[in-house]
Amino acid sequence: MFFLNYVVFILIILFTHLLALSIQSMSGKQYFFGVYIKEIIIEENVKKKINKDFKKKLNISIILSIILYLILKDIFKVNIGANIILSTTVYFVLFYLILRLEYKKIKYIKTVYLQNITSNNNKKQIIERVTIKEDEELTKLKKKLIKKFKILFGICVVLSIVSLLYVVLNYKNMPDVVITHWGGNGKPDGFAAKNIINVFFINFIDLSMVILFAVLGVGSVCSNTYIDTGNIEKNRQRAIKYLNGIGYSFFVLTLSIQSITTTIPVFMVQEKDIPMWLTITSCILPIFISIVLMYYYIMLNSLKPKNRGAYTIENDDEKWIYGFIYCNKEDPKLTVEKRLGMGWSINMANPLGKFITVIIFVMTVGSLLICFI
Known part of the structure; x- marks a missing residue:
């Protein structure tokens, strides 16, 4: 320990x-x-x-x-x-x-x-700037991917809802004092009086996290993908391959984290220890999945147009706050490629983007609070 x-x-x-x-x-x-x-x-x-x-x-x-x-x-x-x-x-x-x-x-x-x-x-x-847009044929191919990942992430959301319903059905039978925290060894080390907040707070964090990852995962596939027009057909197929890899990486990443967040409420109801292997796996596995995710981001980035004059709507400095917060009312997309690191940033001018930001803030504060209970 x-x-x-x-x-x-x-x-x-x-x-x-x-x-x-x-x-x-x-x-x-x-x-x-x-x-x-x-x-x-x-x-x-x-x-x-x-x-x-x-x-x-x-x-x-x-x-x-x-x-x-x-x-x-x-x-x-x-x-x-x-x-x-x-x-x-x-x-x-x-x-x-x-x-x-x-x-x-x-x-x-x-x-x-x-x-x-x-x-x-x-x-x-x-x-001289040459404004470019996403390839129309690639946009059509991406629609199938988007539909597939909506279904896969929908399964993750359903698992979280099932966990929530399990707690709801067993709420009356739970003791007056419930487990609210487990130590690194999987043993309970935090307790609190049974009430709506103490019992369902973890379910709220779990469901919020899964919905957030679902939006980011599907949003990553939905975002504009710019490819070099040289050998266009081959680049389209490679782009689809890498977008598939990004989508599946997000999906497995969600499941790996969900393996602990979705099951904690069950352990709470059953008043059981959390297996050590589950704790360790949920902490370490996401690190390796993130490495795979990084690989697909790098490969997708390698397909971008090589023309130095190529310019997109996301390239406007005035649409970014300190280079990593994107806010553009003229762009209908929820997510765009990051300027710092790999991946995608949320468009803060998009109503859904503002909602996601609020969820992230609540989850962060909630994670801090649950650790101190």
């Missing part, structure tokens, strides 16, 4: 740190820390210096997070669940602040570059 507490945290924080360190290398050459730079030139030595400074700050951040974890565990005796969430949250906050700082640096460099071009047109010219 003592060893497990450290292993789980180290695996989570190291994986998170590796992803953070690699976020720029996974972003594609047209973006640099969230800024669209395809139409400008930044000296390589400047890029290297900014990258080095970024990684140095991140390394300091992970050290601070580990120190915080040790302090909370050994001095304040905070339980492992709450400790992991608090320590990783601190890391994410520092990560956000560092990203925002680097974004401002690049934005300033781009502004100065464009001002110099405007003042002296004889030196350099801005590359």
Whole structure:
């Protein structure tokens, strides 16, 4: 148990740190820390210096997070669940602040570059933009994928609803004091009086998480997919293959996390320990699935148009807040490709996007609260 507490945290924080360190290398050459730079030139030595400074700050951040974890565990005796969430949250906050700082640096460099071009047109010219759209044939092929993944993620939602109904049917027979938390060894270590909030809170978190992953999974397949027109037929088939991989990766990722969130209410009703293998699997398996997901993102990204002048609606800097929050009323899509890292960002101007953001916030706060019950 003592060893497990450290292993789980180290695996989570190291994986998170590796992803953070690699976020720029996974972003594609047209973006640099969230800024669209395809139409400008930044000296390589400047890029290297900014990258080095970024990684140095991140390394300091992970050290601070580990120190915080040790302090909370050994001095304040905070339980492992709450400790992991608090320590990783601190890391994410520092990560956000560092990203925002680097974004401002690049934005300033781009502004100065464009001002110099405007003042002296004889030196350099801005590359003429060629606005591109998703291939129509690819859009038709994607419709079948979207339908399939709606069904698969619908199964996940049904499983969560079944878990909720199981608790509803057994609510009256549950004891006056119920289990609300299990330790890293699977043994109950938190209890509370039976009421609607204490009993159904985990079901709420579970169902919200599954719906969120379903929206992100299906949304990833629905998002605009731009491919190079050279050897168009082959690129279409490869794009479908990679979108399939992304969809299935999200599906398996959802099931792996759901294996613990959907079953916890059942263990609560039956007043049983959670098997160690289930706890460990639900913590470690998502890490490996995320690696597979990253592979498909990289491969899909490799199909994008190579023309330096290719421009899409998502490339407009003014539609992004600090390079990682997308807000565009002119774009009907719920999700668009991220500028930082791999994957898709939610369009905050979309009503559903705002709803999902609220769900994420509630889930985050709820996860913190449930660990402290």
